[in-house]
Amino acid sequence: MKTLPQQRRPAQVPFGAAHTDLAEVARNLRYQIVQMSHASGAPHLGSSLSCIDILVAAYWLTLRIDPAAASAANRDRFILSKGHAAPALYTCLAARGFFPEAWLDTFAVHGGKLAEQPAPNCAPGVELATGSLGHGLPVGCGLALAGRIQNLDYRTLVVMSDGECNEGSVWEAAMFAAGKSLGRLTVVIDYNKWQATGRSDEVLALASLHDKWSAFGWDATEVDGHDISALAAAIAPRGEATGRPRAIIAHTVKGKGVSFMEDDNNWHYRIPDAAEVEHAAQLLATP
């Protein structure tokens, strides 16, 4: 993966870096994601670009993780439940040192390690095979419950899409988490207002996500899903072993950062050509 001109590689920006540095990290990750889609022909670019700031806030500012001990029993758990945004996860994990950045070059390539959507134990740091929606939160409930049973104080963070909230299993899990007081479980919803073939508020009656999660017994907050500092502040509270789970509704723009992709749902499936990759590089080169 090439890095944007005159910029540091994301891997050179350490955990806890300043917001301006992390904005640079996010622009670079976006560029890597665009290149990966172009190189592999894998879709879902808009979905990856909408959630990348959430992942930067998690991986650079909040999660208690050590790439050298990726399976440590007390590590924080991160699940990308919207598995179709796998490039966002892979680029973050590579940048944080969980595996070599060269692996990104084999994304969705026969013989490579990184499948189009995460496979079981495909790479260090990938906690769950996702791709079928509505699985991440039930499994996240199990991880959170296991922490309480085993007296470990790790937290569990699950990132879901708004379209994913169509799935009944999400709401089964929402009732379970509140019913069992899984205080160390946090959900971030990448509310980019689109699902595969339509506006997420129109396909089903999705709104209000805030009211729904509140009504299900969660502490719900809303945040600008592209303000890394605000996201980090919202995600930061680790919660208690027994308490209310927390839902963060992150308002995002599908395709964020590449103006000609922003809020255009064609980029759920479209693959950028070489000229579009070059155009994206120019758009992402500066704040």
Added chain:
Amino acid sequence: MRNAFAKAITELAIADERIVLLSGDIGNRLFDDFKARCPDRFYNCGVAEANMIGVAAGLAMCGLRPVCYTIAPFVTYRCIEQIRVDLCYHRLPVTIVGTGAGLAYASLGGTHHSCEEVGMLRLLPEMNVLTPADAMEVRALLRATFQQDQPTYMRIGKKGEPVVHSAPPAGLSLGQSIPMRAGKDLCLLANGVLLPIVLQAADQLAAEGITAEVISFPTVKPLDEAALRRVFAEHTLVASVEEHSVLGGFGSAVAEWLADHPHPEARLVRFGTPDTFYHDIGDQDEARAHFGLTADAIANSLRRNLTVACSP
């Protein structure tokens, strides 16, 4: 059988702190002893089976050994994709126990029948499928389940099933069949709770001088292939008997094995439910009679088959 399960899982959980019991809002008072002895390892997951399977996956990923328990059709059909993706794809040591399987809840109607779930679960890679015949096989298989690391489905009955074995079959491992009696004229492969009926059918034939070997097959997957190899080498008539559809279940598994290991002299007859729902009002015995799963019906059919098989 469910009481045997509750007692056995409580004993196992006392000795093994990894065991966590998840219930789908079923088993009123059944698990009082478990709850008293392992209070932080019992969770009623409500009437939400898909989530229950996902929760079990998360627990198993952290080294625990969850068991998901509710009525068979709900803990299988309802959440088959969660079983496939969360448990099988990740190869997690989660045990699913479906109670009231087959026609045990015949009187509650087709929503509560499960005569297809063995076939569904048998298709899933990594999945073990266990079908104990009585309380003793439940105890032996449950113990064996926690000595291996794959997802496992166990179908059990409800209560009051006849106990066939005098003790849990010693050293029983998954994939092992249990010889019940010797016989030279044919062989009956009994799967699950119909074992007592199969033994009665063998008794009826014995009274006429026809001796039937009887084997209990409490594991559909992995299948005891060594036993099948011997059985089909020694017998020209072999019958499978199960309280499950003849499509996809134990009899299908045996037929598939036979297709891959041809024994031109041997003939396989499969007893089970046909490709239809049970629409009548009736209890388990009446539903079994409707589908010909009684000792009389099985013995009659076998007599006819023996005549055909032995005729020149």
